[in-house]
Amino acid sequence: MRKRLLVALVVVSFVLLLVSCTQQPKTTVPATTQTQQFVGSVNSDKYHYPSCRWADKIKSDNLITFSSVSEAKKAGYSPCQTCRPPNQ
Ligand SMILES: [Zn+2]
Secondary structure (H helix, E strand, O other), X not given: OHHHHHHHHHHHXXXXXXXXXXXXXXXXXXXXXXXXOEEEEOOOOEEEOOOXXXXXXXXXXXXXXXXXHHHHHHOOOEEOOOOOOOOO
């Protein structure tokens, strides 16, 4: 009986591990990090990876592009909490 309980416990923890792994947000690290550009909206103070779902919602009229994080920072922008671009 105890052995069966142990097996069930192992199975459950394995499933939990699997679920927690698949639920982690995908971190797409681009191969060209050095030349990565960031985008922002004139109506907000967040900068994004161009692939961010929020960046997708920015109208092209309001879209501004930063060639580096320091440029975005200089303009008073802070990193998006969704796509998490570098903070420096
Ligand atoms: Zn974003």
